[in-house]
Amino acid sequence: xxxxxxxxxxxxxxxxxxxxxxxxxxxxxxxxxxxxxxxxxxxxxxxxxxxxxxxxxxxxxxxxxxxxxxxxxxxxxxxxxxxxxxxxxxxxxxxxxxxxxxxxxxxxxxxxxxxxxxxxxxxxxxxxxxxxxxxxxxxxxxxxxxxxxxxxxxxxxxxxxxxxxxxxxxxxxxxxxxxxxxxxxxxxxxxxxxxxxxxxxxxxxxxxxxxxxxxxxxxxxxxxxxxxxxxxxxxxxxxxxxxxxxxxxxxxxxxxxxxxxxxxxxxxxxxxxxxxxxxxxxxxxxxxx
Ligand SMILES: NC(=O)c1ccc[n+]([C@@H]2O[C@H](COP(=O)([O-])OP(=O)(O)OC[C@H]3O[C@@H](n4cnc5c(N)ncnc54)[C@H](O)[C@@H]3O)[C@@H](O)[C@H]2O)c1
Numbered sequence: 457x458x459x460x461x462x463x464x465x466x467x468x469x470x471x472x473x474x475x476x477x478x479x480x481x482x483x484x485x486x487x488x489x490x491x492x493x494x495x496x497x498x499x500x501x502x503x504x505x506x507x508x509x510x511x512x513x514x515x516x517x518x519x520x521x522x523x524x525x526x527x528x529x530x531x532x533x534x535x536x537x538x539x540x541x542x543x544x545x546x547x548x549x550x551x552x553x554x555x556x557x558x559x560x561x562x563x564x565x566x567x568x569x570x571x572x573x574x575x576x577x578x579x580x581x582x583x584x585x586x587x588x589x590x591x592x593x594x595x596x597x598x599x600x601x602x603x604x605x606x607x608x609x610x611x612x613x614x615x616x617x618x619x620x621x622x623x624x625x626x627x628x629x630x631x632x633x634x635x636x637x638x639x640x641x642x643x644x645x646x647x648x649x650x651x652x653x654x655x656x657x658x659x660x661x662x663x664x665x666x667x668x669x670x671x672x673x674x675x676x677x678x679x680x681x682x683x684x685x686x687x688x689x690x691x692x693x694x695x696x697x698x699x700x701x702x703x704x705x706x707x708x709x710x711x712x713x714x715x716x717x718x719x720x721x722x723x724x725x726x727x728x729x730x731x732x733x734x735x736x737x738x739x740x741x742x743x744x745x
Contacts, residue, residue, distance in 0.1 A: 463629075464489065464539060466559060467548035468532070470695055470733060471576055473499035474604040475546060477506055480529040481521060481605070482633050487542065488532050496532045503527060510605045517605065539566040544629060546598060548576045551701035553708075556580060560588045572625050574598040575613075578698060579645040579653070579705040582615035592617035596626050599646060602693060612637040613646050644709035645702070652690070653702050657718050659687040663738070664720035670738040688738040692731030700725050 461484055465476050468490035476488045476499070490496050507523050531537075539545075545567065549559055556577070567573070573595045575585050586592030597613025610630050614623060627637045640647050659673050668676075674686020691699050700722060706715040724730075724737065731737030 461485070461544065462487065462538070462542050464536075464542040464545045465548065466490075466545060466563070467550070467576075468492075468495045468499040469548065469550075470602060470698075471600060471604065472548035473502045474506055474602070475548060475576070475600060476530050477503050477526065478605040478633055480526045481518060484529065484632070486530045487537060488530055489534065489536060490532075491534060493534060496534070499532065503530075506603065506605065509603070513606055536563060536566055539563060540568055542567070542571060544572050544574065544625075546574045546576055551578050551580065551698055551705060553580060553584070553705065556585065557588055560585060564589050570594070572596065572622055574626060574629075576600050578649045578694075578702040579709070581644050581709065582613045582618065582642045586615045586617050593619040594622050596622050597642065597646065598626060598630075599648060608635050610635050610637050611646055611648050612639045613642050614639060615642045645706050649702055650706070653699065653706060654714065656687045656691040656694075656699055657703055657715075657721065660691070660718035660721045660738075663688070664718055692737035692739055692741070694731070695733055696721060696729065696731050696737050697725050 463479055463484050464487045465472050465479070466489050468476070468488050472488065472490070476486045479486050488496070488499065507518065510517050545563065547556070547559060549555055569591055571594065573589060575582055575595065575597050576599065577597060578599070582595060582597040586595040589595055592615065595615055596618050597615065599611040599613060601607035601609065612623070612626055623639060630637050643650070645653060662668060662673055663670055670688045674688050677683045677686040685693070700717050703715055703717040707717070728734055729736045732741050735741050
């Protein structure tokens with residue numbers, strides 16, 4: 457897919473906002489849709505923060521590009537404007553099956569039959585999403601990693617009915633963003649989160665059982681194994697509510713008790729300690745953007 461196409465990004469939270477900026481910085485026009493005006497306002501602030509962060513981490517990334525030109529390519533809305541004109545939708549709303557199903561039912565009839573519907577989900581089966589759509593061959597999983605502009609690998613998930621053409625178009629869109637696709641078969645949690653969610657959940661159990669503090673747990677992974685981030689800092693980056701929703705989807709999908717969410721995680725989410733996005737999770741982020 458060439459740059460210059462119009463892409464509808466549904467959901468302007470942690471992933472949707474970062475994705476919109478990444479698409480626009482590669483020349484795509486973006487319609488960023490959310491149901492919540494406050495989320496759109498937060499996304500606006502996030503664009504500037506993220507621009508700064510990416511420039512710090514990778515100077516070449518935005519060389520010769522002006523932020524104002526990038527922002528001019530993003531339209532923010534709470535309505536499905538011009539949905540029938542887009543060639544690609546990337547959905548990034550909360551990790552909740554009922555909420556996602558409502559969006560697909562609402563949006564499906566508004567789209568052209570040829571539109572590719574990419575699902576950015578942590579765990580939800582792509583075949584299940586396809587079952588809600590009239591063209592399941594145009595539905596594909598696009599599990600983007602966080603923060604989107606700095607991650608060059610994307611787990612692409614092939615549902616039961618996903619066509620070869622749809623896979624090719626998803627790969628082409630990712631190539632236009634300088635990203636590489638690793639294509640895997642559909643199964644709840646795919647490869648990444650079947651493994652990662654168990655690790656983060658077990659790390660929460662270790663803290664709950666007072667085996668070690670969050671700092672010690674993560675240091676064993678960073679200073680010991682040489683990982684760039686420990687499991688609890690990773691949970692804070694993703695969002696503990698997203699971790700909890702993902703574990704619930706995995707538990708429901710496999711009926712396997714190994715995915716039961718740690719009660720400490722549930723309590724932290726109830727208390728609004730969601731990680732970086734709320735300023736506090738297993739660690740404190742009061743001073744960090
Ligand atoms: N956070 C991560 O690191 C990460 C990584 C990969 C994939 N994901 C997946 O991406 C998706 C989004 O995650 P997130 O972390 O951005 O969530 P988030 O909670 O930060 O944002 C979700 C956004 O969706 C909006 N929303 C809810 N219902 C909507 C609707 N009907 N229409 C439009 N917008 C709606 C909310 O207002 C919110 O702004 C989830 O499925 C998640 O599992 C997240």
